Amino acid sequence: MKLFFAFWMAIAPGLMAWAGPLLVSPEEVQRSNDADTGLRPRAVTVKDAPIIDLISPRLPGELTSPTRIELRFVATHPSTIKPETFKALYGTFGIDITPRILGVTQITATGIQVHEAHLPRGKHRIQLLLEDSEGRVGSRWMEFQIN
Numbered sequence: 001m002k003l004f005f006a007f008w009m010a011i012a013p014g015l016m017a018w019a020g021p022l023l024v025s026p027e028e029v030q031r032s033n034d035a036d037t038g039l040r041p042r043a044v045t046v047k048d049a050p051i052i053d054l055i056s057p058r059l060p061g062e063l064t065s066p067t068r069i070e071l072r073f074v075a076t077h078p079s080t081i082k083p084e085t086f087k088a089l090y091g092t093f094g095i096d097i098t099p100r101i102l103g104v105t106q107i108t109a110t111g112i113q114v115h116e117a118h119l120p121r122g123k124h125r126i127q128l129l130l131e132d133s134e135g136r137v138g139s140r141w142m143e144f145q146i147n
Contacts, residue, residue, distance in 0.1 A: 023100050024090050026120040032091025033123055048076040050130045050138035055111075057144065065146050066116035073111045075132050081109040085131035094127065119146050 055070040057063050073081045086107045090097045101107070105114045126142045 022118050022120060023097055023104075024095070024119060024124070026122075028091065028095060029120050029122040029124065032093060032095075032125070035092045036123075036125075037092075046136050046138065048079070048134070049136040050075050050079075050081055050132045052128050052130055052138055052140040053111075054140065054142060059142065059144055061144075063144055063146050065119045065121070067119065067146070069112070069114040069117045071112045071128065073109065073130060079132040079134045079136070082131050082133060083107045083109050085129075085137075086112070087127075087129040089127045089129070091125055097126070121146050 051074040053072040053074060055072055056068045073083075075081045084107075086098065088097050088101055089095065101112070101114065104117070105112055123145050124143070128140045128142065129137055130139075131137050
């Protein structure tokens with residue numbers, strides 16, 4: 001068993017590089033799910049706040065990794081989207097995974113396209129936040145299972 005573990009630890013970094021960077025680690029998934037009480041904060045919609053449309057993946061549904069994630073941002077006229085304000089907060093502890101997303105794609109005023117989001121198996125919950133030129137913040141939750 002020790003020999004297998006040593007072998008796995010030697011090849012695992014190479015496999016991770018081949019598969020692509022993970023947006024969250026298996027440990028972060030586990031800690032978040034272990035601490036999740038199932039309670040969800042109530043969302044209060046801000047009038048005329050930006051809308052974050054989830055184009056892909058179609059939820060609910062079973063997902064595999066890697067998966068495509070596409071978001072479209074919509075502002076209320078005459079305001080504009082401020083892409084630099086986009087935040088993605090992961091799980092129960094609200095881990096800021098925005099820099100990890102920026103490592104695999106660009107965030108524009110029209111949205112985001114991640115062609116291959118690598119995520120470990122398990123339940124995932126991501127809060128998305130975005131501000132417009134009027135200072136209004138729109139938000140959206142994504143909850144899904146990777147099999």
